[in-house]
Amino acid sequence: MEVAAAPILYSPQQRNTLHAVDKEFLIRELVCFWKPERYLRCFTIDFVILPQKQNSPFNSSITMAMYPEYMVAPIREDLTSAGFEQLMTSEEVEAVLNQKEGTVLVAVNSVCGCAAAKARPALKMAVASTEQKPSKLVTVFAGMETEAVAKVREFMLPYPPSSPSIALFKDGELVHVIERHHIEGNDLTRIVDNLQGAFEEYC
Numbered sequence: 001m002e003v004a005a006a007p008i009l010y011s012p013q014q015r016n017t018l019h020a021v022d023k024e025f026l027i028r029e030l031v032c033f034w035k036p037e038r039y040l041r042c043f044t045i046d047f048v049i050l051p052q053k054q055n056s057p058f059n060s061s062i063t064m065a066m067y068p069e070y071m072v073a074p075i076r077e078d079l080t081s082a083g084f085e086q087l088m089t090s091e092e093v094e095a096v097l098n099q100k101e102g103t104v105l106v107a108v109n110s111v112c113g114c115a116a117a118k119a120r121p122a123l124k125m126a127v128a129s130t131e132q133k134p135s136k137l138v139t140v141f142a143g144m145e146t147e148a149v150a151k152v153r154e155f156m157l158p159y160p161p162s163s164p165s166i167a168l169f170k171d172g173e174l175v176h177v178i179e180r181h182h183i184e185g186n187d188l189t190r191i192v193d194n195l196q197g198a199f200e201e202y203c
Contacts, residue, residue: 126195
């Protein structure tokens with residue numbers, strides 16, 4: 001078994017597009033959780049990306065989750081406990097985003113630190129502190145249900161894929177997007193203000 005001589009560091013976005021061809025790749029990922037006590041707990045986890053084999057059911061990135069479910073379960077719950085519906089398939093995404101009436105807020109969740117410290121807290125604060133909000137709240141998880149995430153990203157075009165990210169749809173049309181760089185580059189209050197400003201305009 002051939003493994004890269006040293007850990008190869010990829011961002012989650014880079015890893016989403018990585019296809020190993022003739023060797024295994026060891027990937028060391030920093031995983032962070034934002035705890036109720038308001039501190040950030042981070043640890044590293046190693047992944048091995050196996051070579052693709054002809055006719056293997058694992059050749060498709062659609063069939064492969066990048067994180068164990070026990071690890072992402074509390075991250076999912078951070079949003080589902082606040083009223084977000086977890087979409088697991090591309091069909092569920094289409095059923096929600098093809099609706100021609102109403103507003104839908106979509107959160108592309110992820111394991112990264114800016115999702116833990118900024119994106120998820122901002123989403124929860126924005127919807128909890130205003131009466132004027134989207135009629136439906138949904139979320140998909142980058143690196144897990146890849147078909148569902150890919151379908152959301154189709155609806156978010158021409159914006160490039162990023163996670164975490166947030167999108168607001170009105171009557172089936174994309175009207176507002178917050179990309180990862182907007183989340184990383186702003187404090188929590190500004191992200192909340194940005195979301196609530198979009199709610200006031202479109203909801």
